[in-house]
Amino acid sequence: MILHVNPSSGLPLYLQIEAQVKQAVAAAALKADDALPSVRKLAADLRINPNTVARAYQNLERDGVIRTVPGGGCYVADGMPGLLKTEKVRRLRPHAQQIAVEGMQLRLLPEEILKLVQEELEKLGGKS
Amino acid sequence: MILHVNPSSGLPLYLQIEAQVKQAVAAAALKADDALPSVRKLAADLRINPNTVARAYQNLERDGVIRTVPGGGCYVADGMPGLLKTEKVRRLRPHAQQIAVEGMQLRLLPEEILKLVQEELEKLGGKS
DNA sequence: TCAACTGTATCAGTGTATTAGTACAGTATG
DNA sequence: CATACTGTACTAATACACTGATACAGTTGA
Numbered sequence: 001m002i003l004h005v006n007p008s009s010g011l012p013l014y015l016q017i018e019a020q021v022k023q024a025v026a027a028a029a030l031k032a033d034d035a036l037p038s039v040r041k042l043a044a045d046l047r048i049n050p051n052t053v054a055r056a057y058q059n060l061e062r063d064g065v066i067r068t069v070p071g072g073g074c075y076v077a078d079g080m081p082g083l084l085k086t087e088k089v090r091r092l093r094p095h096a097q098q099i100a101v102e103g104m105q106l107r108l109l110p111e112e113i114l115k116l117v118q119e120e121l122e123k124l125g126g127k128s
Numbered sequence: 129m130i131l132h133v134n135p136s137s138g139l140p141l142y143l144q145i146e147a148q149v150k151q152a153v154a155a156a157a158l159k160a161d162d163a164l165p166s167v168r169k170l171a172a173d174l175r176i177n178p179n180t181v182a183r184a185y186q187n188l189e190r191d192g193v194i195r196t197v198p199g200g201g202c203y204v205a206d207g208m209p210g211l212l213k214t215e216k217v218r219r220l221r222p223h224a225q226q227i228a229v230e231g232m233q234l235r236l237l238p239e240e241i242l243k244l245v246q247e248e249l250e251k252l253g254g255k256s
Numbered sequence: 257t258c259a260a261c262t263g264t265a266t267c268a269g270t271g272t273a274t275t276a277g278t279a280c281a282g283t284a285t286g
Numbered sequence: 287c288a289t290a291c292t293g294t295a296c297t298a299a300t301a302c303a304c305t306g307a308t309a310c311a312g313t314t315g316a
Contacts, residue, residue, distance in 0.1 A: 012274060019229075026232035039293060049276045053292065065233060065238055071283035071292045079235045088234040092244055099223040100248035101147075104154035106137055106216045107195060109205045110249040116220055120228035121238040140304060167263060177306045182263070199262045199313035 001030060001037070005046045013048055017056035025065055025076060025126045036066060039074075052097035129158060129165065133174045141176055145184035152205060153193055155252045160206035164194060167202075 001024065005016050014101070025032040036042075039057065043050040057074055060066045064083070068074045103113035129153065131249035135143050146211075152158040167185065171178040185202050188194045192211070196202045237246070 009129055014274080026229045038291080039185050042290085047197060051277085051294090052275060055274090057209050057293085062250060063233075068293065069283085070294085071281080073292060083170055083234075085240075087235055089203075089240075089244060092227065092231055092234060092236065093248070094240070095227040096241075096244040096248045097244060097251075098174060099220065100188070100252055101151050101154045102223055103220055104249070104252050105150050105191075106211070108213075108216055108222060110132075110218075110246070110253065112213075113220070113224075113249065114245060116217060116224040116239070117242060117248065120224045121223070122223075124232050125238060142304085144281080168261085178263090179307090181264095182307060183304090185263085196263065197313085198264085199311080200261060 001034075003037075003042065003046065005048065007048075007080055013046075014059065015054040017042075017053060021056070021060055022063075022065055023124075028055050028077050032076050034076045036074040037075070129162075131165075133176065135176075141174075141180050142187065143169075145181060146187055149184070149188055150191075150193055151252075158204050160204050162204045164202040164204070170200065196197040234245065 003017060004018050005013055007013065009016065021030070021036070030036075036057070037045070039050045039053045043053045046053070057066065057068060061068055061074075064077055064080050067076050067077045099113065099117065103110075103116075131145060131148050134143055137144065141144065149158070149164070158164075164185070165173070167178045167181045171181045174181070185196060187193065189196055189202075192208050194202050195205045227241065227245065231244075232238075233242055
């Protein structure tokens with residue numbers, strides 16, 4: 001699990017960390033119960049303040065991506081068992097609307113938009 | 129073309145305007161060469177500052193959604209003729225990756241994610 | 257030309273986001 | 287208990303985002 005961060009990217013540091021962890025989990029590069037580097041360790045590696053890493057971890061926990069054991073470290077959460085599918089759909093729908101609007105606005109065909117999403121899904125799934 | 133805006137939504141006013149215009153264009157509720165309300169008119173209707181509307185319009189023009197005639201008003205642009213498809217795909221790919229990562233993270237199946245996007249696409253296309 | 261409209265530029269004020277410094281609290285382990 | 291680790295809370299400095307008041311510049315049409 002190597003993370004990197006670009007302070008002059010415009011994107012906040014904690015969001016960069018969140019995105020990379022989410023991507024790793026989505027791509028199964030991080031599996032349930034895998035340990036994440038500690039707040040201080042990662043902060044030292046990235047040469048940033050521990051609070052910035054902590055903020056990313058807190059957001060990831062709020063999103064159900066990781067679970068943190070106070071004093072014990074942070075671990076990848078195992079799926080979202082208690083989450084109903086309707087709730088998952090409710091969370092994802094805004095993203096779906098977003099890409100639909102942007103894609104139609106660009107005058108792309110629905111098939112082309114769907115193909116693009118499928119490509120990205122395969123890039124994550126690897127073996128579908 | 130009725131726009132509404134919620135000052136306490138957390139989302140900046142100019143982004144709310146941009147989203148609604150983009151949605152209307154994507155859904156063909158606004159067609160090429162349709163006139164948009166003037167900066168001052170819309171600002172008065174929404175009870176906000178003309179500058180805020182102007183900022184939304186400027187961003188929309190930068191994105192190729194509308195075209196503004198200095199002193200003459202703003203109009204919906206006609207597609208993006210000069211834009212290569214590879215460029216359109218380049219613009220849309222980050223959104224595709226975003227929904228792929230979020231969806232997989234939620235432990236949804238690729239088919240379910242694609243279905244959701246397709247639903248939103250149909251919601252835009254079928255509005256005639 | 258004049259009046260009324262269009263969008264634009266400039267400046268200022270308020271609030272919040274972002275990051276960091278520092279101190280605190282819980283847990284593992286010897 | 288003691289030490290060294292874990293995450294957390296509080297505070298503050300800085301920068302920037304957002305909105306608005308106001309003045310400017312170009313276009314339209316009588």
